[in-house]
Amino acid sequence: YGNLHFTIIEANSDALVNEPQNLVPFLTQDLMSASLRRAMGEIDFTFAAQHFPIYSNHEDRNQDADVAAAFGMPALTHVDNFALLAVEEPLFEAAQLDVLLTGHNHHFERSKPMLAGRSTEAHADGVHASEERHYHDPAGYIEVISGGGGQSLYEFAPAEATAEWSVAYAKSYHVTRIAAVDDFIDVSHVVTSPCTGQANCDPTPPGELLDHWSMHRVGGAVSSATPATGSEHDGPVRFILTGDTGEGNDAQRRVAGVMEDVCEDEASPIYRGPCDFMAILGDIIYESGIS
DSSP states (O other), X not given: XXXXXXXXXXXXXXXXXXXXXXXXXXXXXXXXXXXXXXXXXXXXXXEEEOSSOSBOOBSSOOHHXXXXXXXXXXXXXXXXXXXHHHHHHHHHHHHTOOEEEEOSSSSEEEEEEEETTEESOOOOTTOOGGGOOEEESOSSEEEEEEOOSSSOOOOBOOGGGOOTTEEEEEOOEEEEEEEEETTEEEEEEEEEEOOTTOTTOOOOOTTSEEEEEEEEOTTOOGGGOOOXXXXXXXXXXXXXXXXXXXXXXXXXXXHHHTHHHHHTOTTOTTTOSOOSEEEEOSOBOOTTOOO
């Protein structure tokens, strides 16, 4: 879409174990095609989107901690899914993936640039993680967990056990909005509603930012990028995403109710104007249909 490539993946451990003949060839072909198009100056950024994250500081969902505990070792990376790490990361590296968009865990979290099971960037002396917001041609991809779409929210591991790769995290209902202008992307994670009746929620009020960061890719296609096949879009691309929206509950409705305002932020030059599209990151459950 415009100067962006999106790889949409139905990826989980079962799919990798039971149907690798479907997932792996698709990923290889699609990501290598994107890499070639970037080299030819047709696109500037590559995004992948799937329900399951690779890394996580969820209190019960990091397999790294389970494996490490069995061997009496500390959990260093908090890998959420080793199968995805083993299969996807080599392809992400080869294709120079920029951002992995995920849900599954009902909260917000952002990683440092990642490759081969670890961060490619160490903390600079005296720089707090919250100041790691502007990336200039980083090595590796950034994983975003945006699972605050309306389901009950999840807890994180204790602060002292938080892995060093995690730059920002919050227990909060939110949406993520992204604007791409030539070889620059701006990403903000916006609180949509309070998590009333739940403990340990982030205090950031609705309408304010949980986190804000950007990325610049050197040597991108810049304004010469040609629209992708089937896309007549020209100029900045703006889109919004969320995951784990639930089944028509009040929190979900509050999230939906502020999406238009988030997409048309008159106070922000880069976001002024409607979103081009929306991405859903999984677990939207309507067992009896929408009422």
